[in-house]
Amino acid sequence: MASGETNKTKHLTGIILAALIGIPLFFYLATKLFTSGAIIDTASPAMTQEAIAARLQPVGQIKVMEGGAPGSRSGKAVYEAVCFSCHATGAANSPKFSDASVWGARLAKGYDTLVKSALNGLNAMPARGGAPDLTDDEIKRAVAYMGNAVGAKFQEPAVAAAAAIDPNVKGKEIYQAVCMACHATGVANAPKFGDKTAWAPRLKDGVENTLAKAIKGLNAMPPKGGYTGPDEEFKAAALYIINNAK
Numbered sequence: 001m002a003s004g005e006t007n008k009t010k011h012l013t014g015i016i017l018a019a020l021i022g023i024p025l026f027f028y029l030a031t032k033l034f035t036s037g038a039i040i041d042t043a044s045p046a047m048t049q050e051a052i053a054a055r056l057q058p059v060g061q062i063k064v065m066e067g068g069a070p071g072s073r074s075g076k077a078v079y080e081a082v083c084f085s086c087h088a089t090g091a092a093n094s095p096k097f098s099d100a101s102v103w104g105a106r107l108a109k110g111y112d113t114l115v116k117s118a119l120n121g122l123n124a125m126p127a128r129g130g131a132p133d134l135t136d137d138e139i140k141r142a143v144a145y146m147g148n149a150v151g152a153k154f155q156e157p158a159v160a161a162a163a164a165i166d167p168n169v170k171g172k173e174i175y176q177a178v179c180m181a182c183h184a185t186g187v188a189n190a191p192k193f194g195d196k197t198a199w200a201p202r203l204k205d206g207v208e209n210t211l212a213k214a215i216k217g218l219n220a221m222p223p224k225g226g227y228t229g230p231d232e233e234f235k236a237a238a239l240y241i242i243n244n245a246k
Helices: 002-035 049-056 075-087 100-107 111-120 136-148 167-183 196-202 207-216 231-243
Strands: none
Touching: 075 136, 100 136, 111 136, 167 231, 207 231
16 A cells, blocks of 8 residues: 555656656747747847838838829939839849949940830839839939939930919819818908908918918918818919908
């Protein structure tokens, strides 16, 4: 009987020892498997949020292009919004911006050939650099901008003059959608629409000065009254209001 109790005790002791050794061993092996034995230095510059985000960004990522109506953007604006993602670093074997040593052979092919490659795509570069909304002229300007940075004398296509915006059409439309929220009732001390007395002191320094202040924002009014479209469209709305206050 004593012998049986002894065997049970030894068996139980063995189980406990196995658990104490096996569980830590399991976690050690699992750690080795997922980290390949590497020690992660969380204080390293390579492990910062910014560094990790940069490594996760896809090649050819496109930034949102700000300013300018479609078709009117300069070569510099297109480069900074689209082309820079590869050409700034030479990613995907693209020629780096302003590196004359890698652009020489390409410039020798001529402006038209470079434009054709940019429009249709070449090697790892997709058509239009991956930005299908770019017009042909915008692509041509970007090619000229990059080529001229390494000594070419390419001429960027001129930007066509924008058509005049009718204050009585577009301006009225914007006023009704945005501006009337304050100017129809005079809320937040806004001069009411059509109130010549209220508008007179605001126009004493001239219409252009009033427009400039409105674009920047004044008192309780945010820049452009909160309108997010182009400045020229906002000016049409402001002129619609001003013309009805003279």
